[in-house]
Amino acid sequence: MSSVLYDVPGPKAVRRNLILGVVTVLVVLALIGFIVYRFAVTGQFDASRWSVFTFTVVWEQILTALGNTLAAFGMAAVLSMALGFLLAIGRLSDHAWVRVPVTVITEFFRAVPVLVFMMLLFYGLPVLGVKMSPYWAVVLALMMYNGSVLAEALRAGVEALPRGQQEAGYAIGLRKSGVMTLILLPQAIRAMLPVIISQLVVTLKDTALGFIITYPELLYFAKLLGSQQGRPILQSAIVIGGIYIVMCLILAAIAKWVEKKTSRSPKVRGLGMPHDPAADDDATLTEVIAVQKALGGKDQV
Known part of the structure; x- marks a missing residue:
């Protein structure tokens, strides 16, 4: 069997x-x-090793560091998504003068490590007379790297869609911008949502690299705690590491909730049709009808 x-x-x-x-x-x-x-x-379980966490002021500082981490992550996530959309659309362009430069930029951003970007922005730009705060150095570095990765994920999602979806959009009078924004990208986002969320988790964890350029996030504060009397290095790592784990679990739970919501959308279900390569010609009319229904009966945009 x-x-x-x-x-x-x-x-x-x-x-x-x-x-x-x-x-x-x-x-x-x-x-x-x-x-x-x-x-x-x-002696890592001795009370003296954990006594630093019995002070209210320490937890207040941890919350402040957590706020700094979330502030950098939130801004970096939004900018990464925006940059990812722009780069993905540029790479899918029919014009070589747009597609080629965008491809070069995307591959460059993907090839350079995030930490190198941070150090160049924070330590390199002052040499040129441009001073940048640690916050923006962290945010922009995360945006460039993660935005390029998200661009490739979105591009792969769009190219994996049945060709009939694009042809159906053109058949009802949509221009390429309308086909991309109303038909292809919504489906690509839903299909690549696990990849997008995974990359956002990476973005959240990469904010810890900001401690090297003195950005006061969680890992930076953990390093300060580890240098206190008794040197509670492992204890600080356990507490701060646990906070990172909780944040990643919350982000994963949000991703599952969003995925369930999008799967129940009638517009998404109308567009999510199975692809049969042997029946592309016969399926085009059916896909046109599905696209029209998903767009609320609009014949032209």
Whole structure:
């Protein structure tokens, strides 16, 4: 008996997979136990190591650092999305004088590490007589890198759509700008939403690089805490790391909520039709009708 994608494992394979699973769990538990043991031996669970977190002023400063992190992430996320849309549309242009320069810019932004961008903006621009604050150095660096990555994700999403969608838009009188903004991009965003959210999570975590250019975000404050009396380095890393984990989980939950909302939209369902390459000609009329319904019966834009 076999399934579409793979053969159903037999009795020997089931036993082998069970043994591998048990061994993996035991290894993971052993590593966790070793880490807990080393924490206990070195006194990392002593109250004196965690006493710094009993002060209200410390938590107030953590909240301030959290606000700085979210401020940089929020602005970087918005600007990255905007830049991603512009670069994606530029790369999909029919005009070479637009497509080629945008492609070069996109590949350049993707190739340069975020930290290099931050250091160039914060330490390099003053050499040219331009001074930039740590906040904008972090935001612009994140925007350039993540915007280029999102542009490639959106472009891939658009090019993966059935060609009949584009032809249907032209058939009802839409221009290319209308086809792109009303038909292709909404579907591409929905299809690439997991990739977009994953990249936004990367953007959130990359704000931690700002501590190198003295931006007072969470990691910068964790470094300050680690230098206090008793040197609670691991404790600070655990607390601040836990805050990052919670923020990423919240972002993932928002992504799932948005995905459910968009999947229930009648316009999105009307456009999300299966593609049969062998029946492209026959499907064009059906897709025209679907596009007209999704646009609310508009014949021309």
